[in-house]
Amino acid sequence: MPVAIDVRRLNKSFGDKHVVRDVSISVEAGKVTGFLGPNGSGKTTTMRMLCGLLTPDSGEGTCLGLDILRETNEIKRRTGYMTQKFSLYDDLTIEENLLFIARVYGMDDRRRRVAEALAGLGLEARRRQPAGALSGGWKQRLALAAAVLHQPRLLLLDEPTAGVDPKARREFWDQIHELTARGMTVMVSTHYMDEAERCHDIAYIAYGALIARGTVAELIDRSALVTFKGEGPGADRLAPALMLEPGVEMAAPFGAALHVSGPDRGLLERAITRHRGDGLRWTEGRPTIEDVFIHLMRGAEDNFH
Amino acid sequence: MISGTRILAIMVKELLQLSRDRLTYAMILVMPVMQLMLFGYAINTDPRHLPTVVLDEDQSTLSRSVLAALANTGYFDFTAEAASQAAVDAAIANGAVQFAVVIPHDFSRRVVKGDEPQILVEADASDPTAVGSALGSLGGVAETALRHDLLGPLARNGDGAPFEIVVHRRYNPENITAFNIVPGLLGIVLSMTLVMMTALAVTREHERGTMESLLATPVRPIEVMIGKLAPYVGIGVVQTVLILGLARLLFGVPFEGGWLALAIGVALFITGSLALGFLFSTLARSQLQAMQMSIFYILPSILLSGFMFPFRGMPDWAQVLGTVIPVTHFLRVVRGSLLKGADLAQTWPSLAALGVFVVVVTALAMARYRTTLD
Ligand SMILES: Nc1ncnc2c1ncn2[C@@H]1O[C@H](COP(=O)(O)OP(=O)(O)O)[C@@H](O)[C@H]1O
Ligand SMILES: [Mg+2]
Numbered sequence: 001m002p003v004a005i006d007v008r009r010l011n012k013s014f015g016d017k018h019v020v021r022d023v024s025i026s027v028e029a030g031k032v033t034g035f036l037g038p039n040g041s042g043k044t045t046t047m048r049m050l051c052g053l054l055t056p057d058s059g060e061g062t063c064l065g066l067d068i069l070r071e072t073n074e075i076k077r078r079t080g081y082m083t084q085k086f087s088l089y090d091d092l093t094i095e096e097n098l099l100f101i102a103r104v105y106g107m108d109d110r111r112r113r114v115a116e117a118l119a120g121l122g123l124e125a126r127r128r129q130p131a132g133a134l135s136g137g138w139k140q141r142l143a144l145a146a147a148v149l150h151q152p153r154l155l156l157l158d159e160p161t162a163g164v165d166p167k168a169r170r171e172f173w174d175q176i177h178e179l180t181a182r183g184m185t186v187m188v189s190t191h192y193m194d195e196a197e198r199c200h201d202i203a204y205i206a207y208g209a210l211i212a213r214g215t216v217a218e219l220i221d222r223s224a225l226v227t228f229k230g231e232g233p234g235a236d237r238l239a240p241a242l243m244l245e246p247g248v249e250m251a252a253p254f255g256a257a258l259h260v261s262g263p264d265r266g267l268l269e270r271a272i273t274r275h276r277g278d279g280l281r282w283t284e285g286r287p288t289i290e291d292v293f294i295h296l297m298r299g300a301e302d303n304f305h
Numbered sequence: 306m307i308s309g310t311r312i313l314a315i316m317v318k319e320l321l322q323l324s325r326d327r328l329t330y331a332m333i334l335v336m337p338v339m340q341l342m343l344f345g346y347a348i349n350t351d352p353r354h355l356p357t358v359v360l361d362e363d364q365s366t367l368s369r370s371v372l373a374a375l376a377n378t379g380y381f382d383f384t385a386e387a388a389s390q391a392a393v394d395a396a397i398a399n400g401a402v403q404f405a406v407v408i409p410h411d412f413s414r415r416v417v418k419g420d421e422p423q424i425l426v427e428a429d430a431s432d433p434t435a436v437g438s439a440l441g442s443l444g445g446v447a448e449t450a451l452r453h454d455l456l457g458p459l460a461r462n463g464d465g466a467p468f469e470i471v472v473h474r475r476y477n478p479e480n481i482t483a484f485n486i487v488p489g490l491l492g493i494v495l496s497m498t499l500v501m502m503t504a505l506a507v508t509r510e511h512e513r514g515t516m517e518s519l520l521a522t523p524v525r526p527i528e529v530m531i532g533k534l535a536p537y538v539g540i541g542v543v544q545t546v547l548i549l550g551l552a553r554l555l556f557g558v559p560f561e562g563g564w565l566a567l568a569i570g571v572a573l574f575i576t577g578s579l580a581l582g583f584l585f586s587t588l589a590r591s592q593l594q595a596m597q598m599s600i601f602y603i604l605p606s607i608l609l610s611g612f613m614f615p616f617r618g619m620p621d622w623a624q625v626l627g628t629v630i631p632v633t634h635f636l637r638v639v640r641g642s643l644l645k646g647a648d649l650a651q652t653w654p655s656l657a658a659l660g661v662f663v664v665v666v667t668a669l670a671m672a673r674y675r676t677t678l679d
Contacts, residue, residue: 051521073523081521085514091325092318103314104522130325 004185007061034199035189080147090132137168206300232280245271315532362410374450380439430474435615503582504595563642570638587673
C-alpha cells in the first residue's frame, strides 16, 4: 500500500510548552484517517507541521513523497487544508472567494471550475452573497469546496464538523468518502467519538504524544477493557456512585442503561456486585470506542502528570 | 519564483475588500478634507530664539548695538555670519536659518549724518507663525537700539528712529498660515492612512484566521507583501493629488517647482509608511494593538514634526525627538519644494533621511515577517 504521509519523531514546542512529542505517523493513501484527542492535545499543531505551516523543532518525513522540511511549497500545491476556524474571507462573496483560491493555485479555466464548484455545492443562486452571511453548515461546505478546488491529493481537515448540525455532519462525511473513493487521502481531526466510526483508521493523541493507532475494531480489541451494561430502574442515575468504586474507569449512562468499564475484570465485578441489589440486570458487553478513548486518556494522564 | 498571477490574485482580493469597507472609504476621502479644514485654519504659536545669519558689512559700534538690541528681543539667535549676500540667500533657502540681518557698510556714517539708513531683515516666511512675532518686535528695536550710543548732539529728540528696518518676507510674502499647514498636512494624512491601514490589513488576516489558509496555499510571503501593499501605493498617490489639488484650489498655495524633489520625497515616504505599517502588523497580535501602535507613531508625528508647532519653537529635547521622525523630513521636502522651489541640492539631507527610514523599516519588516505560523 502506498503511503501518503510518513513522518517520524516530530516535535514542537511553544516557549517551554512541549506541544507535540515524538509523533511518528504513517497514513495509507486513499484512506480516511481520523485524528482524535482531547482539546489542546496537539492535533492542530501536528497537522500544521504536515502541510508546512509550522516548522517542526525536530523530526523528519514526507507528505506525498515530498520532504516536509524542504519541499513545503510542493506539498502546499498538492494539499488541501481546511482550518479549524472558518477562514475564507467574510467580506468577499462566495464566488469571489473561490476565484481567489483558483488564482492563488494558478489554475487555468478558473471561471468554469468555480462555476462547477458552485453547482456542486448548490450555491449558484447565492454566489453573490458575502461568505460571512452563510450559516455554519454552509460555511463548512464552502470551506471544503475551497479546500478541494485545486484537486489536491491529500486533504487535511481540522475539526471540520465542530458546531455543525447532525444532518450536515452526515452529509459531510458522505462527501469525504466520495473523495477518498476517487483516490484522495484524507486526514480529519475531530473530537466527536461517533465520527471515529466513520474513519478507516484512527490515530489517538493525548498530551502531544500519539498513543494509539489502528482501526476502531483493533483499538477495542487491543484495549483489553471489560465493560458491563446495567439495565433496570434508575440505572442511569447510579453513575456517580459507581465512578467512586475502585477499578471503575468509566461509568456513563447510555440512554436508560449504564456502561461501566475498567481494565481489571475482578475489581469491576466486585464493584457491580455491590450494586446488584438495586434491581439492576448486569450483562457483559463490548466496549465502545468512547470507552477505549477514555481509558487511553487515563493512561496518558498517568504518564504525563 | 514570483508569480504574477498570485500577486494579482491578492491585489484583486485586497481591492474587493477595500471596496466593501465603507469606513475605509470614509477614511481615505473624508479624513484629508476634514483635517484640512481643522488644521488649515486653527494653529498658531509664538516661537523664540530663531536662528539668524548676520551679514554685518559695517562692523562698527553702532552696528553691534543694533545686533545686540535684536538679540535682546529674544527672537533672534545669531547662529552664523555670512560673508556675502549669496551666502545669506543660501542659508535661507536650505532652511539653515529663519532670518538674515544685513547691515550695509555705510550704516554708522549715515546714522551719524542723520541720513536714516536702512538695514534689511530677511525672513523665511514659509511658516508665518514662526516669524510673525519676531517681525512684530522690530519696530521697537529701531526706536531704542541706539539710544545709549547717540548722546549729546547726536541724540534724536522726538525725530523718530535713527534708522529704518526693512523687512523682506521670502516665500510667503502675504503671511498666510495655510501655505505652511496645508502642504504639511500631506505628511500627516499619508501617515495616518497608510501606516494604519496596512497595519490593520495584515493583522486582520491573522485575527480572522484567514492568514492560516493563505499560508497553506503556495503563495510566497513576498507575493503576499507586494499584493497587499500595492493597492495602498495607489491610495497614497490619490491622497497626494487630492490634498495638493485642494491646497491649490481652496488655499491658493503656491507651487514654486521643485517637482523632482517632491516626487522622490512622496515616493520614499509612501514606501516607508507602508513598510512601517507592515512592520507593525508583524508585531501586533490583534487589530487593536496594530491601531495603538499606529497612533503611538502618528501622535508625535503631528506634534513634533514641525507640523503643529514651528519646529524651531520647540524645546531642544523635542527637536531631537522630532529629527528622528520621518514626517519631519517629509515636511521639509514638501514645504521646501512647494513653497521655495527647492531642488535636490537643497533637499538632499531630508531625502537621505527618508531613504534611511525606508531601508531600515523594510529590513526590519522582512526580518520579522514569518512565512509560517511559528
Ligand atoms: N502558536 C501557539 N503559541 C503558543 N501555544 C500554542 C500555539 N498553538 C498551539 N498552542 C498550544 O499548544 C497546545 C496544543 O494545541 P493544538 O495543537 O491547537 O491542540 P488541538 O488542536 O488538539 O486542540 C495547546 O495547549 C495550545 O494552547
Ligand atoms: Mg485544534
